[in-house]
Amino acid sequence: MNDVEPNGFGTAVRTPARLALLCLAGVVAAVVAAGQWLPPLLGLVGLGLAGAGMWWALAHRGVARLCGALLAVAAPVGVLVLYVVSGVWPFAVAALGLWVAALACARSALRRLRTPRGVRSRPVPPPRRPVLIMNPLSGGGKVGEYALVERAEALGARVVLLDVDSSPDPAVLARKAVAEGADLLGVAGGDGTQALVAGVAAEHDVPFMVLAAGTRNHFAMDLGLDRDDPASGLDALTHGVEIRVDLGDVAGRPFVNTVSFGTYAEIVQSPEYREAKASTTLDLLPDLLVGSAGAQLTATADGERLEAPHALLVSNNPYAQAGPIGVGRRPRLDGGRLGVIGLRIEGAAQAAELALRGERAGGVTTYASRRVTVEADVDQIPVAVDGEALLLPQPVVCTVRPGALRVRVPRNRPGAPYTAPSVDWRRVVRLALERTPHPAVKNQEQSDA
Incomplete structure (x- = not known):
């Protein structure tokens, strides 16, 4: 009642x-x-x-x-x-x-x-020719740890393993699978790989499936999947329902979670970052925060202008405010809007205000927008798209494609609790x-x- x-x-x-x-x-x-x-x-x-x-x-x-x-x-x-x-x-x-x-x-x-x-779901019959693209190294080897290849093949899916040494393009593999008759594309890997395959699935209006085999699995979490048991996602092949969610687009490239500009995006460009994240971050931050290093950004979100943020996060649907810069979960993935969070700290006083007031501090700006344009004083802007480091020519335009992605999920899933x-x-x-x-x-x- x-x-x-x-x-x-x-x-x-x-x-x-x-x-x-x-x-x-x-x-x-x-x-x-x-x-x-x-x-x-x-x-x-x-x-x-x-x-x-x-x-x-x-x-x-x-x-x-x-x-x-x-x-x-x-x-x-x-x-x-x-x-x-x-x-x-x-x-x-x-x-x-x-x-x-x-x-x-x-x-x-x-x-x-x-x-x-x-999100409204509808029952669907099992796919006839599902193809799952798996990264055996993702998440520290979760594909092997949870025997995802064997379990998927036992359910009738064809598995394509990424050969990391040859640096394959997951989107190319996904297009080839569709051309060969795949009626579902799935990914067991990180959010960056998921985004590329999701873009192909949306392009061909083919259902998309996620196995939470990455490190953070943000997209899987917001879909309500069980991140502690990636194999449970395979239930979507036999007892699945279909939902429609939005897909982000940055300069023609799809993203399922976030696009980062500013300090984080600059840091992940460094070749040393993958091997020594903490030391590389500490070494680069001073020049990015108070020096002249890094691109000077200007962002426009549906007419609202944001000048020179140190960090800018554009997300596929807004994140619930759960911390100083809005980290947390997305209450929904079908709202048809981008979340925009800008952060600028000009000195110790603003840092103290951030510690006391959190996201209400003067250095934090938030918007919900359908289109975000980012410009800079350099020809190419460092960008991190779902964690992947890129250099994109300016201006960089982020948009959202409402309901573009058909996602196949298990009928029974734990769900992502709403973050107030x-x-x-x-x-x-x-x-x-x-x-x-x-x-x-x-x-x-x-x-x-």
Whole structure:
């Protein structure tokens, strides 16, 4: 039975919202009981100093980097020592626990308020001539670990193994398979390989299938597949349903997850990155953040202009805000829009603001757009398309193709839990106190869904 009351919010929404406010009141009570307002204020200062120290550690070298790293560690440690010495640590622990509980309850209320609808699926008969392209090295060898070749062939699929030494183009293999009569294309590999084969599948209107055999498997996760058991995806061959999802396009190249510009895209261009990710990143970041290295970008998203971001992420459908730069999950893959997240930090003060305010900091910009154009002061822009390093001539145009991709998935799959937007306490108060949403709030919730 639906728990929503007529013309009002349901108790399933109001109850966690009210619990969130109750926990928030408990935080205030813990601070008042401690009898000192200075420690919590110093806690915020310590968090800001840690953010500033992290900036110095990343954006500088030598002594400045060492001092920044020390500050990033010493600031929170100093606050903890202050709490112990002043005897307010029990109240601090209580306040912290209540704050965590308040955030959890608030997110629960927001999730239950507008859980996005599931993608509409339709039953389909098993494919007659499925072809699965597998990368035996992807994900540390998951293809062999889960015996995906043997299991797929036992179900009647033809398997094409990528020969990494010969650097094959998965799109060429996929086109050849379609020309030979394949009525389904599948991939067991990374997101970059998936995107190339998905582009061929969309081009020929052939169903596409994913096995979560990559390292991160972002696309598989948002499709609701079980990333801990790649072989379970093979159920799509026998007990599958079909859904329609969007496909991103960057300069004529398909992508299923993200296109990155700026610092990350510049770093992955380095030949040393694959062998030594951490050291290469630390070596290149100072020049990219405060020096003259790297392309100076300008992005335009449906008329909105974003000047000189340090990092720019364009995603196939927006990610739910779950951190400073929106990492998390996509509530839906069929919204027909690109997610755009820009990040620019010009100094330690903005880094401290980012640590304190997260995605609401002034250096973070977010949009939902149908078309994004990226220009630069160089002829070719470094780009990372689903993790693959490329150089593309400017301007680089990103668009989305609504419902372009037919995806075959198992009928029974665990699903990707909805990640609620970052907590907006004004919305939580409305949920807790109002029985019927204000029209503006209602419209906002509908646009978020």
